[in-house]
Amino acid sequence: MSILSRCLWQTTISQEIGESLLDDALIKISPWAFDNKNLEEILDTGEWSFQRLMSGKSATRRIVCNRIDEYNGVIVNVEDTDNNNDLWGVSIRIHIEESTCYFWIDNTLESNNPNRFLKLGRPRAVSDLLQLGNSPSFGNGEILTCPETITTKNFQPFLERLQSNERLLPLIAITCPYSGFDQGASTFAEKLATRVTGFATVATITPEAQEFLRESLPDGLGVWGGSIRVYGTGPLDASYKHRLYSLPELSERLADSIVYRTAMFSTRRYPPEPLRIFDRKITSMRQGGENAEVVRLQEEIDNLKLELEILQDEYNESEADLNSTRGKLERTRRQLRQYSAIEETESPADNDPPDEVSGWDEAIEYCQRYLSDRISLPLEAIKEREILESTPTAIAWGNALWRGLSSLHAYCEDQVNGKCNGGFYQWCISSGRWNYSNKKLAMRESTTVRNNDTLRSARMFPCSSSLDPSGRILMEAHLKISEGGGSLAPRVYFFDDSRGPTKKIHVGMIGPHYLTPNTRS
Structure with a gap:
């Protein structure tokens, strides 16, 4: 089950409000859950299932509500199974502890097509429940x-x-x-x-x-x-x-990109300790009582999730630091050639490309802005942009993409200026700008791929008519932006015409690996 977004907040409540707040919350949830805006009844403990329309098509909705008075809380799960057999869910946890009420709402998806475009936003229940209590807040x-x-x-x-x-x-x-x-x-x-x-x-x-x-x-x-x-x-x-x-x-596309980015951060957010304790108690209760082993395992899972979040942040920062270090090194070399002071190379000049980027989208935008003299990147070559911008690794992948495109640009410059012996692979060995191992770079596809019409056609990409009158050409060389990430692991397919009539690198596809399947896919 994939978490699309997570909403967490708390409100202060008086003792009088606290006694009725769970009832009020279940009244707010009821019309949304039953898809009936005129319903004004408390959602009782129980389970329901019915047919409804979802995006104009039939879907099955299942509602499960548990009120746990001994722990001052409720858990409501609402799931829609659509005609693609995708399972969309909203999980609501509400817990009262002394004068504070805590809310935890996850928007989830279980799908056979994890690469589909999703239009994200807060579940409607969020806006309804924010009306309860005083001054809803999270952090400061x-x-x-x-x-x-x-x-x-x-x-x-x-x-x-x-x-x-x-x-x-x-x-x-x-x-x-x-x-x-x-x-x-x-x-x-x-x-x-x-x-x-x-x-x-x-x-x-x-x-x-x-x-x-x-x-x-x-x-x-x-x-x-x-x-x-x-x-x-x-x-x-x-x-x-x-x-x-x-x-x-x-535009709506810009809004989608921003919503994706902020929702991505929310999924890694830890619920406050009172909510986590409440969740563990419910898990133990469902296991038949206060099971110490269940609680211990849940705490271990929580700690591993926190470790994963820390490692993800370190990965993001290390990619950006690597780009920054390479940028300083390149400016140092340039300044030394001009007999200037090394101290002047700490920051890029106003007209220099930046060292690091803030995500997948920005790497593409910077390529079009700063590298277009040596890299041809048509819009139709950019695939699944919204999906790759929305992944938890978007920052790290964006910085790796920026480093890869910058390396192709620098190679093309050297080739045009007669400073390069051999092709891109040999240039990578001598320059160190891009890892030349087969885990990060492939200059040719396997014989099996080249001889398979279906796999070969997946690598026929748009190009300048000066390269091929048909406007499409076979591209085998590609950068592997990430080996991890499964079918979403990004690839950059390119055609090297640095020694040809255009004096450019032509990028045919920037997108996830599943768009260019091979015999192991």
């Missing part, structure tokens, strides 16, 4: 259902929240041109805030406040003039962690 942040407008008057507390290491929710900062927000931008912000309710917050920054923000944050971390930045959690110490969408077109 309030749970907001609409955009917060930041002006010079409320800028200082906003900045303190943004810079706080206790902030547990990503913050989507939307700016506008200096003429101000128009109706389109305001509507975009409102719709986006609704979709990310419970796992991120949205702030619209007025022109005056944009200048304050620009001056208050380290270089490379501000946002202004119509751009959007998604500030992740943790320190504001590296731009790649806080994705920038430069002067975007306010």
